[in-house]
Amino acid sequence: MSGRAERGLPADYIPPLASVDPACFGIAVALVDNRVFTAGNAEQAFSIQSISKLFTLTLALGMLGDSLWRRVGREPSGDAFNSIVLLEYERGIPRNPFLNAGSLVVADALLSSARAPRETIGEILRFLRFVAEDDGIAIDPVVAQAEKATGYRNAALANYLSSFGNLTNHPEHVLGVYVHHCAIAMSCRQLAMAGRFLAARGRNPATGHSVVSEERTRRVNALMMTCGHYDGSGDFAFRTGLPSKSGVGGGILAIVPAVASIAVWSPGLNAQGNSLLGIEALDILSRRMCWSVF
Amino acid sequence: MSGRAERGLPADYIPPLASVDPACFGIAVALVDNRVFTAGNAEQAFSIQSISKLFTLTLALGMLGDSLWRRVGREPSGDAFNSIVLLEYERGIPRNPFLNAGSLVVADALLSSARAPRETIGEILRFLRFVAEDDGIAIDPVVAQAEKATGYRNAALANYLSSFGNLTNHPEHVLGVYVHHCAIAMSCRQLAMAGRFLAARGRNPATGHSVVSEERTRRVNALMMTCGHYDGSGDFAFRTGLPSKSGVGGGILAIVPAVASIAVWSPGLNAQGNSLLGIEALDILSRRMCWSVF
Amino acid sequence: MSGRAERGLPADYIPPLASVDPACFGIAVALVDNRVFTAGNAEQAFSIQSISKLFTLTLALGMLGDSLWRRVGREPSGDAFNSIVLLEYERGIPRNPFLNAGSLVVADALLSSARAPRETIGEILRFLRFVAEDDGIAIDPVVAQAEKATGYRNAALANYLSSFGNLTNHPEHVLGVYVHHCAIAMSCRQLAMAGRFLAARGRNPATGHSVVSEERTRRVNALMMTCGHYDGSGDFAFRTGLPSKSGVGGGILAIVPAVASIAVWSPGLNAQGNSLLGIEALDILSRRMCWSVF
């Protein structure tokens, strides 16, 4: 189990991600009874990339409530994560908040509340440190810089959204927020800890503090199930029966409602840009533990 | 709560469906402990239409196993139920088995096993009567005839699939099977009974007999969650957190894993072709009973 | 100049076309001063296929006048000849009468005038024999039969048009007319003769009899220029500067307004389904003779 065929290849369009050792594999399981199990490279920080969209969405829903849904849909797209086609057909309303275009709208909403890009990024970081109970979480400046330099596709999406009036801030500023939250680095342990509130009906199971309402937690989990893996979402739901969100850094956060928050990481990706071994691991774990929600 | 705005309008492209009284509403809940609760017009038979696709899929998976997935995908489409666009882009492989095109492939697979259209339709009916424990289930010949007469779009899809070599039988014969299983008439009670095996890990909870394997049950439920309501699937999952399958006759079958099979019926539809009051009822019920899987 | 790379390959989806000798090449030039020059296999009949659409369009415009344009557009499509995608986006109105879908609408219009498929086909043949002054023109029954047997894609298009109400006759009957006019066999000489009225302001230059009005002739030529070669139309106009219509049998009819009607034939096709050597020959001829309209 060492060849490229079995593990996939790391994302190559963001140079620092391409140089990560494809042999890495880590997993952390945070149970709602506060036990945490880890294995492999579970303490090594990796770029969470699109998994961050889950936390910016939660934050934006907390600030704006359901008015956010006037600017972004809740339907799976059947298209690649960075497709611009549907935006034209749907007049600038992204299909869901986990597509790059949808997440740019979420970043714009956060930016409108926090006033400036720096403050917005700070707020996102504070939220992640709060839910993970870990002040060591930080942005990887090399990754942020690399994405900014090569992110023409995201710049196209942001400008396109602006042309339909669906960004209220300058595209450059929105892209600044987006690129930085995607460049947040976390270990499997940190990520599993950060996801606990989604497994525990919106509360931190250690402290009992409410992060979001129980109903909103259910809804975010539903979005993860239908849209969390781009055009591989249906297949992942079919195989594991778990709501989850993937990132091109090779991480996946999966939620077992009322039971556990699970983070896996392996940098090799499949054709849809999701961690090949990560999916495999979650498939086996979900079957052995009977953790499918279905 | 009597206006058209609150209830939607019945499907008008199949004449016999357009004439159903929009004031009808029925619900039946079959618990896995074998209790059944009903309310409203729960004993009145209606055209199950696309809900039948759930049962033909189950039947085809039982016969062919996972080889079926070489001919049809498992991803939500983001398109309307009768779209032909994706078929062209994806070279004749329908996105999922609940789209009309996908269901025609399933009908073709069943037809190849049973040899003749009449036998295939008979087998589908027998399966439904078996899982519902009700020999009164039958096809509405008026609906079948009406669909056959006006079904140019489905004829286009069938011929298109044939042009890519993804039908093995003559399009006319496949359409015959398809039109007849969509024209099956069932009451809410019959439908809730028929869905029990999906709530009870693949078994009939009354007799303990296995209908399909537990794993396959989970997978069919996952497909219902991601693709069960066409381009309204994401929204339905978001609102109710339940796997379900809708039909343009106004019926919806929803599954609460390990708890219940629920059938609702009200003929008025929303813009995506799903029962407007049916969704409302399942939303309220799922919230009051905390039945979301998330 | 004998390899496959230089000549392309004959169409393979219609079996009788695939068996034509790819080494064939013929050309005929009918000048408006009534001289005719021929070279190569100019007397050998081949399947004119889509070139027939030019003549059915002329016939339909003569019968219906500009009301035909309510049912079919006049814009190049940028898509392949048998694409169904645009039909969905444009609600059943084909982009132009030279796409398969557009030509089915033209066949339907002819069928509505002539009452029955057999009469319609007879009328199309009579028109071709009249403009070519040649009673030897006939339908190749083997080609007609072969297309009927494998024409699932065209059956899909016809049914799709019907689903939008843009066919008034039964799809089967429209397909019957379409398949038969595509199966007409003509030699280069016959084809060049048949096209003279388009070079001679709507008149037969030998007899002076008017076939269509001068204005309509100009308009049909304009359509040939913008839409005559499917998604290769722009490139052909760019290279030769001549209005023309191609067919997958390897024939091309090109018009030099006020000068000549040219028919070339060579069965090997390029990626867009147009005769590779035929285009080459017209390119050279148009340059040497300064026949570009530009």
Added chain:
Amino acid sequence: MSGRAERGLPADYIPPLASVDPACFGIAVALVDNRVFTAGNAEQAFSIQSISKLFTLTLALGMLGDSLWRRVGREPSGDAFNSIVLLEYERGIPRNPFLNAGSLVVADALLSSARAPRETIGEILRFLRFVAEDDGIAIDPVVAQAEKATGYRNAALANYLSSFGNLTNHPEHVLGVYVHHCAIAMSCRQLAMAGRFLAARGRNPATGHSVVSEERTRRVNALMMTCGHYDGSGDFAFRTGLPSKSGVGGGILAIVPAVASIAVWSPGLNAQGNSLLGIEALDILSRRMCWSVF
């Protein structure tokens, strides 16, 4: 003939264009025998907008020759001028050089030759002054500024092209060149003069100096015929039979090969963004003078 229905409305997405008096109408005809006829507001400068693409294309072909066609196609698109959809399907190669995306590639090619945006814009202006024999042609700085401020859609296209590696300069710089050449202001007289070389086989008919080769002239005219009016190109060719290029400022430059260069201007536009009265005028003129190339 004064109502909005007869004249259309000026483009409203570029504020300075929206404020132009819709009652304006001008026409200038420059014959290859050096006579010039004008009528109406033929001396009033207007924003030539996309008509400038014709001249940047000619300039780029002169510098790069046919290697330009590796980066942009020659096919009509069937889509709106600013569509981004085809770019995704065709991996960053615009369909033709008159679409906004195609023209950005042309601007990038000019920029690579001239080194800096300011020099590139200067070169384009010099070329126009040279072919029109008029040093009074200038850029309207108010229009350039307005487009820069609101041009999110073009910024999206430029970044998208960059993401496919089809721009070699920074998108900002390419957009700078593009916005400025679109903001060039010319009168009908100046425009008709500038187009003479396209009517006179590549030469200035007054001086006999060669601007481009005769063959290239023919090819540019062919592109104008198939692609000059976006998704209204087929219809314009059908009606007038003349190669031409339109702009959203309400101008149209039409060429009668070997006869005349014609500029018309009227700011009210039709649904495809082409001058409504301008098309009408060219339709009548072309018919009366028998100027159709067909």
